[in-house]
Amino acid sequence: MLKYTDTRELISLDILGHRVRGTYHRSFDDRTSSWMSGTCADRPAVLFLNSLALPRAATGDSAVYWADAFARLGYPTFRFDLPGLGDSDGQASTDLLDFINGGGFAPAAAGISKELVERGGYSGVVLVGHCAGAVTASFAAAAFKKCKGMILLDPYFYLPVAKRPESREKLSGWARHSALGRPLSNLFDRVKHLKLFLRGSALPGNANTRLLRKWKELSSTGLPILLFKAPGIKAQGSKPRVGEFDYLEHVRKLAGRKGNLVMKSIEDSDHSFANRAGREAVRRDAEGWMTAHFPLTNPQAHTKAVSFPSAGNKWNGSSRAMVATPNPDCALEGR
Amino acid sequence: MASQSQAEEQSTERAGYFEVPGAHLYAVLHEVEQPTARVLLVGPFASERHNTYIPWVRWARFLAERNIEVLRYDYRGIGESTGALEELTFEDWSQDVQLLSNWLAARSPKAPLILHGLAMGAVLAGRAFHEGIGDGLLMWSPPLSANLALRSTLTRWVGLEQIFKFGGDRRSASDYVRELEQGSTLEVDGYEWSTRLWQESFGFSVPELLADDQISADACERPFKITRLGKEAAPLGRGGSVGYDDLKDFTWLFKPHFEWIAEAATKSNQRKQNAQIH
Numbered sequence: 001m002l003k004y005t006d007t008r009e010l011i012s013l014d015i016l017g018h019r020v021r022g023t024y025h026r027s028f029d030d031r032t033s034s035w036m037s038g039t040c041a042d043r044p045a046v047l048f049l050n051s052l053a054l055p056r057a058a059t060g061d062s063a064v065y066w067a068d069a070f071a072r073l074g075y076p077t078f079r080f081d082l083p084g085l086g087d088s089d090g091q092a093s094t095d096l097l098d099f100i101n102g103g104g105f106a107p108a109a110a111g112i113s114k115e116l117v118e119r120g121g122y123s124g125v126v127l128v129g130h131c132a133g134a135v136t137a138s139f140a141a142a143a144f145k146k147c148k149g150m151i152l153l154d155p156y157f158y159l160p161v162a163k164r165p166e167s168r169e170k171l172s173g174w175a176r177h178s179a180l181g182r183p184l185s186n187l188f189d190r191v192k193h194l195k196l197f198l199r200g201s202a203l204p205g206n207a208n209t210r211l212l213r214k215w216k217e218l219s220s221t222g223l224p225i226l227l228f229k230a231p232g233i234k235a236q237g238s239k240p241r242v243g244e245f246d247y248l249e250h251v252r253k254l255a256g257r258k259g260n261l262v263m264k265s266i267e268d269s270d271h272s273f274a275n276r277a278g279r280e281a282v283r284r285d286a287e288g289w290m291t292a293h294f295p296l297t298n299p300q301a302h303t304k305a306v307s308f309p310s311a312g313n314k315w316n317g318s319s320r321a322m323v324a325t326p327n328p329d330c331a332l333e334g335r
Numbered sequence: 336m337a338s339q340s341q342a343e344e345q346s347t348e349r350a351g352y353f354e355v356p357g358a359h360l361y362a363v364l365h366e367v368e369q370p371t372a373r374v375l376l377v378g379p380f381a382s383e384r385h386n387t388y389i390p391w392v393r394w395a396r397f398l399a400e401r402n403i404e405v406l407r408y409d410y411r412g413i414g415e416s417t418g419a420l421e422e423l424t425f426e427d428w429s430q431d432v433q434l435l436s437n438w439l440a441a442r443s444p445k446a447p448l449i450l451h452g453l454a455m456g457a458v459l460a461g462r463a464f465h466e467g468i469g470d471g472l473l474m475w476s477p478p479l480s481a482n483l484a485l486r487s488t489l490t491r492w493v494g495l496e497q498i499f500k501f502g503g504d505r506r507s508a509s510d511y512v513r514e515l516e517q518g519s520t521l522e523v524d525g526y527e528w529s530t531r532l533w534q535e536s537f538g539f540s541v542p543e544l545l546a547d548d549q550i551s552a553d554a555c556e557r558p559f560k561i562t563r564l565g566k567e568a569a570p571l572g573r574g575g576s577v578g579y580d581d582l583k584d585f586t587w588l589f590k591p592h593f594e595w596i597a598e599a600a601t602k603s604n605q606r607k608q609n610a611q612i613h
Contacts, residue, residue: 001349001350001352001353001362001364002351002353002354003351003352004352005352005359008352008359010350010351010352010361012350021348053389053581053582054388055384055385055414057385058385059382059385059524059525060382060522060524060525060526061413061414061525061526064415086388086389086392087348087350087363087392089348092389092582094582094583096582172498173498272525274524274525275525279525
């Protein structure tokens with residue numbers, strides 16, 4: 001069995017008593033046989049984290065696709081399975097969602113980041129997380145000073161219910177099937193909207209306040225953050241469904257004047273961004289954002305990264321894609 | 336913290352790549368010093384890989400802890416393996432099973448080789464076994480053909496897709512099948528299914544002899560077993576949610592199947608000894 005190919009290397013590290021396993025996507029200009037050669041010391045490494053319990057390839061192998069793209073651009077890119085997930089050792093908590101939402105994976109993610117920087121000689125890391133992985137990335141970034149930026153895909157800032165009651169599921173199912181379903185669902189949304197209006201700007205009871213505090217700490221220092229928003233159920237662009245609290249607007253305000261937050265809404269994709277349209281839109285925008293914030297001294301000549309603003313809170317509107325499918329793999333979709 | 340090389344030296348799980356035409360196969364060997372048997376795990380297809388990953392890895396570890404060496408891998412073009420999925424055929428994936436079986440069987444010291452397939456993997460393992468590969472075969476939820484495995488994945492995907500659609504926006508599995516049959520590609524869970532994949536899947540089936548272990552157990556010299564997994568075995572069986580069901584305890588499922596593998600290995604050794612005597 002080979003430990004590496006022309007473009008990838010399989011690696012393992014001992015982190016907090018667990019052997020974690022991952023894949024290194026070699027930067028196009030790294031001709032060495034090991035990620036520890038120090039040939040890419042002038043730039044940050046990119047580190048992908050698991051989304052909930054999915055293996056490090058992510059839905060539809062989308063993380064592999066993006067990691068290949070970053071490496072072709074010149075950024076050494078890593079995908080690791082956190083302890084208890086994928087190929088890594090350890091037992092994942094049976095209350096995995098609660099564990100992640102409380103920042104349970106942050107020490108391991110920060111530990112991996114530290115090892116990469118120390119052994120690979122990189123200038124820092126850019127953390128990439130999708131859904132629950134975005135929660136881990138945010139907690140880990142706050143715990144590791146050499147985190148240079150974050151790419152967050154459809155993050156959530158509340159404490160979702162792991163499994164909705166069966167009666168609620170049945171009611172939702174009925175609403176979707178029946179002719180009366182849509183108007184009744186709209187009416188329900190309006191009632192929720194009224195309740196939300198009466199609450200003013202107060203956070204909902206299930207807000208993840210610990211995560212929001214970490215977010216404020218990070219984002220208000222000017223840490224570059226690229227946030228992708230997928231279309232939600234009955235939602236338009238960046239705005240949430242009627243009756244739901246606008247967390248993205250809230251976190252944008254938390255970032256404040258110094259904030260360096262760019263938000264992109266990817267139309268015609270789904271929560272996983274794994275369909276062709278979604279992954280392509282994410283790749284294009286993330287490449288542009290990376291090259292704007294972490295310019296390479298010897299960029300790949302044929303790279304066609306889109307230009308990107310480099311600082312300040314921006315809502316960059318939407319990127320239009322072609323095909324729409326929901327994400328069946330993520331337990332948080334639609335919650 | 337141990338260095339990378341120290342970590343690799345101490346590990347009994349070795350990940351690596353096998354070179355195949357136009358791609359690299361990702362595989363993990365759960366190494367055992369004096370194994371009583373070796374098992375090649377042939378997992379489910381495409382998105383089903385992701386849903387079953389944690390219990391599948393735990394099954395490999397369960398066996399390795401009981402002195403059975405295991406090799407698990409990703410299909411060419413899927414997961415950590417490289418290759419363009421849309422260009423691959425069932426023939427390619429069959430060749431991969433052969434390659435890995437041969438590699439595992441050639442390891443020293445010699446031990447009986449058992450093939451174990453789940454869903455689409457059971458079709459691949461069953462066909463390899465029928466061609467004479469392996470000393471035993473274990474199949475979990477084998478569909479009769481690859482097409483039924485694809486349909487099962489499609490139905491699950493469509494069911495989840497419909498959750499997010501209202502009224503006229505909802506499309507049935509038949510609508511998507513029609514598209515595939517008319518020559519369009521279809522993206523299922525981020526994987527591109529080609530018309531060719533769909534058409535070839537009809538003819539790629541479990542050999543008739545292996546379709547029912549009750550009828551043909553005596554007809555086959557080498558031991559084989561079929562287990563139909565129910566909802567309680569989700570996500571290895573149908574249903575379940577990623578992040579919840581995959582973290583539960585599967586000892587009730589693993590233990591009897593480990594015992595069957597150990598017994599199959601013993602029978603295989605006896606059969607080989609008898610053959611030498613005669």
